[in-house]
Amino acid sequence: xxxxxxxxxxxxxxxxxxxxxxxxxxxxxxxxxxxxxxxxxxxxxxxxxxxxxxxxxxxxxxxxxxxxxxxxxxxxxxxxxxxxxxxxxxxxxxxxxxxxxxxxxxxxxxxxxxxxxxxxxxxxxxxxxxxxxxxxxxxxxxxxxxxxxxxxxxxxxxxxxxxxxxxxxxxxxxxxxxxxxxxxxxxxxxxxxxxxxxxxxxxxxxxxxxxxxxxxxxxxxxxxxxxxxxxxxxxxxxxxxxxxxxxxxxxxxxxxxxxxxxxxxxxxxxxxxxxxxxxxxxxxxxxxxxxxxxxxxxxxxxxxxxxxxxxxxxxxxxxxxxxxxxxxxxxxxxxxxx
Amino acid sequence: xxxxxxxxxxxxxxxxxxxxxxxxxxxxxxxxxxxxxxxxxxxxxxxxxxxxxxxxxxxxxxxxxxxxxxxxxxxxxxxxxxxxxxxxxxxxxxxxxxxxxxxxxxxxxxxxxxxxxxxxxxxxxxxxxxxxxxxxxxxxxxxxxxxxxxxxxxxxxxxxxxxxxxxxxxxxxxxxxxxxxxxxxxxxxxx
Numbered sequence: 001x002x003x004x005x006x007x008x009x010x011x012x013x014x015x016x017x018x019x020x021x022x023x024x025x026x027x028x029x030x031x032x033x034x035x036x037x038x039x040x041x042x043x044x045x046x047x048x049x050x051x052x053x054x055x056x057x058x059x060x061x062x063x064x065x066x067x068x069x070x071x072x073x074x075x076x077x078x079x080x081x082x083x084x085x086x087x088x089x090x091x092x093x094x095x096x097x098x099x100x101x102x103x104x105x106x107x108x109x110x111x112x113x114x115x116x117x118x119x120x121x122x123x124x125x126x127x128x129x130x131x132x133x134x135x136x137x138x139x140x141x142x143x144x145x146x147x148x149x150x151x152x153x154x155x156x157x158x159x160x161x162x163x164x165x166x167x168x169x170x171x172x173x174x175x176x177x178x179x180x181x182x183x184x185x186x187x188x189x190x191x192x193x194x195x196x197x198x199x200x201x202x203x204x205x206x207x208x209x210x211x212x213x214x215x216x217x218x219x220x221x222x223x224x225x226x227x228x229x230x231x232x233x234x235x236x237x238x239x240x241x242x243x244x245x246x247x248x249x250x251x252x253x254x255x256x257x258x259x260x261x262x263x264x265x266x267x268x269x270x271x272x273x274x275x276x277x278x279x280x281x282x283x284x285x286x287x288x289x290x291x292x293x294x295x296x297x298x299x300x301x302x303x304x305x306x307x308x309x310x311x312x313x314x315x316x317x318x319x320x321x322x323x324x325x326x327x328x329x330x331x332x333x334x335x336x337x338x
Numbered sequence: 339x340x341x342x343x344x345x346x347x348x349x350x351x352x353x354x355x356x357x358x359x360x361x362x363x364x365x366x367x368x369x370x371x372x373x374x375x376x377x378x379x380x381x382x383x384x385x386x387x388x389x390x391x392x393x394x395x396x397x398x399x400x401x402x403x404x405x406x407x408x409x410x411x412x413x414x415x416x417x418x419x420x421x422x423x424x425x426x427x428x429x430x431x432x433x434x435x436x437x438x439x440x441x442x443x444x445x446x447x448x449x450x451x452x453x454x455x456x457x458x459x460x461x462x463x464x465x466x467x468x469x470x471x472x473x474x475x476x477x478x479x480x481x482x483x484x485x486x487x488x489x490x491x492x493x494x495x496x497x498x499x500x501x502x503x504x505x506x507x508x509x510x511x512x513x514x515x516x517x518x519x520x521x522x523x524x525x526x527x528x529x
Contacts, residue, residue, distance in 0.1 A: 160506070
């Protein structure tokens with residue numbers, strides 16, 4: 001009993017440490033107290049960052065930014081499974097796709113856990129240790145999840161959220177420009193996000209949209225999204241939720257704005273106006289072998305979870321693309337629906 | 339007298355804890371480190387002014403309804419009503435901060451309620467007095483002859499050298515519109 005109490009006490013202590021330190025990153029960045037401070041000379045409108053080698057300006061039909069889930073560790077797409085899903089989406093879209101996944105969403109300044117950090121070695125060690133475990137429920141994973149979860153809370157907080165989300169929007173914007181997005185082109189921006197990345201995307205979209213004056217679509221894969229003011233700004237949010245995803249039940253408890261008792265919440269307004277759509281996907285769980293990225297778990301029709309999810313994502317993106325340009329690109333949409 | 343001193347210490351600690359909990363405003367307004375601790379004390383002073391307002395309100399109400407009250411007891415009650423704010427540092431927690439602040443405010447009103455009951459008031463009168471005090475703090479901001487916000491802003495400016503803090507969302511909007519961080523306006527010089 002005493003061991004259990006000690007473990008619980010330690011867990012609570014860790015939770016508090018992560019919770020109290022999470023807002024400091026955004027606050028230090030904004031106030032100029034930390035070394036990684038916001039630099040106005042990097043303003044989006046002031047100058048364009050150099051293009052990534054081999055990429056030309058305005059060369060893509062779809063500019064797609066992927067934000068990883070709270071299990072993410074660096075600015076990459078999070079893992080092979082996530083990249084594989086994105087490639088499936090890319091293959092199903094009719095047109096050139098610029099896939100961007102170099103933004104770590106749980107840092108205001110795109111500073112990954114193995115970046116310029118005091119506890120860099122600790123995060124590296126945790127990442128190395130978790131590679132040995134197949135099971136995602138390990139203490140090594142949980143420490144990273146807990147840390148990133150607190151940053152989702154920062155984004156959802158009405159006090160810290162504006163600062164944090166503005167910083168993230170700035171980093172997403174910089175990455176878009178590096179990958180050839182042409183400012184002023186009014187081309188739609190697509191944000192695909194897994195889990196807590198959903199909140200980060202909607203939060204960032206609040207500022208991304210006015211800065212680029214471009215339509216923004218957020219696609220959540222089990223997206224955990226609060227009653228964020230960004231829901232009033234973003235043009236469309238499509239959230240895919242597995243019927244066995246725990247957040248389908250937990251989200252209304254975490255975010256009271258989701259309850260139908262509060263019809264004037266930003267969430268419910270967005271739903272009423274059709275800007276927020278939830279698509280239920282059978283049998284998919286949030287974590288584990290039956291998650292959104294699974295290529296081994298197949299449904300009755302023989303398609304894997306990754307195939308089903310990529311089809312829905314691509315179809316929704318194509319629909320939005322069509323709505324934006326008001327094109328009669330019916331054949332593509334029909335093909336994707338089929 | 340020792341009770342009064344103890345209450346005063348508790349009040350100061352609670353005010354300090356709440357100010358730390360609400361320090362997002364200081365960071366958001368880019369208060370430099372050299373001014374940061376002065377700004378914390380400016381917040382403590384603002385809370386003291388609120389406490390003075392509460393004291394005056396209760397003294398007037400108790401006198402008007404013809405109830406006997408002692409200066410020392412009322413002072414102690416006003417000071418210890420802020421004891422829930424000893425947990426004010428928890429307001430810093432992301433996402434949970436605002437609900438925690440509401441709970442602490444409820445706790446403050448409960449202390450007033452219990453305290454006034456101990457003065458010998460009946461439950462209904464006590465409830466009306468506590469509710470009225472809450473309402474009056476909102477109403478006195480709209481009085482034509484006094485602007486408490488202006489007074490608090492002046493104190494803030496005097497101590498920190500910066501105008502009253504702005505809401506973080508407003509600051510970001512300002513940056514988006516102008517491309518510049520919010521810069522406090524210079525005070526007009528007398529010369």
